[in-house]
Amino acid sequence: MTARRPAWWLYVVLVLLAVLYILPFLIDVATSFKTEPEAASNPISLIPQTFTTAAYERLFTEVAFPTWFKNSVVVTLFVTAGRVFFDSLAGYALARIPFRGRGLMFAILVAIMAVPNVVLLIPKFLVINQLGIYNSYAGLIVPLLVDAAGIFIMKNFFESIPVAVEEQARIDGAGTFRMFWSIVLPMARPALVTIVILSFQGSWNELSHFIVAANDPELTNLTKGVAQLASNQLGQGTKYPLKLAAAAVMTIPVAIVFLVFQKRIMNTSGGAVKG
Amino acid sequence: MARTINSGRTRDGWLFVAPAFVLLAVFLAFPVLMALWVSVSDWRGVGSPFSGDVGFVGAENYSNILTGGSLQQRDFGTAMRNNVYYVLFVVPIQTALALALAVLVHHRALKGRGFFRTAFYFPSVTSAVAITVLWLFLFNSSGAVNAALGWVGIDGPNWFGDARGIFHTALGAVGVDAPAALTEHRMLGISWWEWLAGPSFAMSAFILLAVFTTSGTFMLLFIAALNNIGEEVDEAGMVDGAGAWQRFWHLTLPMLRPTVFTVLTLGLIGTWQVFDQIYTGTQGGPAKTTLTPAYLSFQASFNSQRWGEGAAIAFILFAIIVLLTLFQRWALREKS
Numbered sequence: 001m002t003a004r005r006p007a008w009w010l011y012v013v014l015v016l017l018a019v020l021y022i023l024p025f026l027i028d029v030a031t032s033f034k035t036e037p038e039a040a041s042n043p044i045s046l047i048p049q050t051f052t053t054a055a056y057e058r059l060f061t062e063v064a065f066p067t068w069f070k071n072s073v074v075v076t077l078f079v080t081a082g083r084v085f086f087d088s089l090a091g092y093a094l095a096r097i098p099f100r101g102r103g104l105m106f107a108i109l110v111a112i113m114a115v116p117n118v119v120l121l122i123p124k125f126l127v128i129n130q131l132g133i134y135n136s137y138a139g140l141i142v143p144l145l146v147d148a149a150g151i152f153i154m155k156n157f158f159e160s161i162p163v164a165v166e167e168q169a170r171i172d173g174a175g176t177f178r179m180f181w182s183i184v185l186p187m188a189r190p191a192l193v194t195i196v197i198l199s200f201q202g203s204w205n206e207l208s209h210f211i212v213a214a215n216d217p218e219l220t221n222l223t224k225g226v227a228q229l230a231s232n233q234l235g236q237g238t239k240y241p242l243k244l245a246a247a248a249v250m251t252i253p254v255a256i257v258f259l260v261f262q263k264r265i266m267n268t269s270g271g272a273v274k275g
Numbered sequence: 276m277a278r279t280i281n282s283g284r285t286r287d288g289w290l291f292v293a294p295a296f297v298l299l300a301v302f303l304a305f306p307v308l309m310a311l312w313v314s315v316s317d318w319r320g321v322g323s324p325f326s327g328d329v330g331f332v333g334a335e336n337y338s339n340i341l342t343g344g345s346l347q348q349r350d351f352g353t354a355m356r357n358n359v360y361y362v363l364f365v366v367p368i369q370t371a372l373a374l375a376l377a378v379l380v381h382h383r384a385l386k387g388r389g390f391f392r393t394a395f396y397f398p399s400v401t402s403a404v405a406i407t408v409l410w411l412f413l414f415n416s417s418g419a420v421n422a423a424l425g426w427v428g429i430d431g432p433n434w435f436g437d438a439r440g441i442f443h444t445a446l447g448a449v450g451v452d453a454p455a456a457l458t459e460h461r462m463l464g465i466s467w468w469e470w471l472a473g474p475s476f477a478m479s480a481f482i483l484l485a486v487f488t489t490s491g492t493f494m495l496l497f498i499a500a501l502n503n504i505g506e507e508v509d510e511a512g513m514v515d516g517a518g519a520w521q522r523f524w525h526l527t528l529p530m531l532r533p534t535v536f537t538v539l540t541l542g543l544i545g546t547w548q549v550f551d552q553i554y555t556g557t558q559g560g561p562a563k564t565t566l567t568p569a570y571l572s573f574q575a576s577f578n579s580q581r582w583g584e585g586a587a588i589a590f591i592l593f594a595i596i597v598l599l600t601l602f603q604r605w606a607l608r609e610k611s
Contacts, residue, residue, distance in 0.1 A: 011386075123307050127305060201400060222404075246408070
């Protein structure tokens with residue numbers, strides 16, 4: 001039985017909805033190339049009457065956008081690398097190594113996953129302060145190096161692959177870490193790509209942790225910088241083209257990752273619903 | 276021999292999990308205990324909370340927030356009211372919209388399926404900060420939304436600057452204004468009339484933002500569920516001569532019930548955590564109508580240096596979210 005062709009009205013409805021979802025982003029980009037008066041007088045047109053890149057130039061002169069961008073890149077790279085390594089290490093042990101205390105460790109992990117992020121704002125600040133890493137890259141990066149959800153994903157993945165290869169390697173006398181590093185990890189590439197995507201997206205878009213981990217302008221990242229720009233903590237005026245240019249540029253990296261890994265993201269995001 | 280192998284395995288196991296669990300313990304478990312202590316202490320943000328001159332005050336911080344008619348209580352009551360309306364509007368709308376999007380793009384012979392899915396999901400991967408910046412522009416008094424409303428003759432409000440509750444505004448339009456019976460009684464420091472204000476126009480804009488950014492994520496959950504159901508059921512219904520709407524209502528929807536339930540509870544949990552948008556967009560204004568418990572907790576601690584009360588608010592919020600999570604577990608167990 002072949003599926004019937006969808007009715008014409010289905011296309012009309014879908015196209016209208018798609019326009020509603022896409023139009024805000026097009027308005028964002030269009031407005032970032034407008035002059036400030038034009039952004040105010042004609043907020044909806046997609047083609048600037050006087051095309052100008054002034055907003056993008058002001059990102060370099062008026063605000064510390066390059067610093068924010070650099071910090072976001074540094075933090076995201078370290079956090080992603082850390083999560084790939086530590087999450088897979090712990091996930092492997094929980095899935096494959098029968099050690100005493102494993103059940104307890106897993107129970108703790110599930111409990112930790114239930115703690116909502118916003119509840120941790122004050123606690124995180126307290127401990128970062130207590131450890132003396134407030135206003136340092138360590139404070140920005142180290143608390144994010146591991147995530148419970150990532151360990152969970154890796155554990156589930158390792159449980160789904162056959163043990164035969166590892167058993168052969170064990171008979172050949174390979175140590176646990178060596179086996180993990182040179183045999184197990186290469187097999188885990190699909191799950192690792194998932195961790196990379198989620199970590200990248202998570203740490204690039206993260207805001208609250210960076211608010212409580214530092215107040216040094218030199219350590220401001222993109223989300224915090226743009227949020228402060230938006231709330232006029234960095235001077236008065238509407239400055240819509242400037243703000244929208246900042247929002248557009250900070251969206252580009254996640255947009256690229258999204259478009260490249262689209263299929264995989266849409267298939268795995270069930271496990272990573274954001275609030 | 277077997278014994279030494281096993282003890283070696285235990286050592287390896289602990290070595291493997293140690294880095295991750297030390298980090299989680301130091302930056303998640305330990306801080307929660309530390310904040311629990313702060314919530315029952317008089318620490319003011321100076322020095323270590325564990326130093327000798329910080330005292331134990333019992334439930335004082337909690338009672339300051341929950342009783343007594345103080346400013347703190349009114350702020351907490353206002354934040355709860357705002358968030359309750361946020362939940363009541365966002366959760367049903369995002370669930371219904373996500374389901375509708377999933378059903379629409381699920382059609383097997385649809386051309387451009389991938390394109391539509393991408394369009395609907397893209398807002399979900401972008402940062403809340405970037406979307407909020409965009410929203411501030413779209414919803415400003417002479418912004419794109421009001422320009423579009425103007426085409427159909429509606430004079431739109433100054434969304435993010437408008438503290439009027441939408442229920443109050445609607446009641447005002449039909450001549451109802453603050454009946455004494457409702458202004459005399461208070462709950463959590465604010466009058467019943469204030470509880471009935473509805474979300475302010477500013478909060479309504481945040482409600483639309485949440486729907487915009489989460490409907491795509493939940494759409495994916497519904498698409499996955501629809502794929503699991505398969506087309507046979509629908510085709511069987513078609514053979515029986517049922518119309519499209521009947522098939523959806525009597526065949527598809529009952530089978531989607533577990534997913535609907537998951538989406539509802541994930542929504543319930545997520546909507547109590549709204550912070551990034553408020554920090555970026557309004558900082559709780561106008562007239563505190565976008566204050567949420569999550570943001571109030573941050574503000575009380577970091578801006579007002581009332582750390583005990585801020586931590587207490589965080590734990591009350593934690594309790595709400597834990598209850599909702601337990602409710603979800605319990606209800607799902609009933610089903611299966």
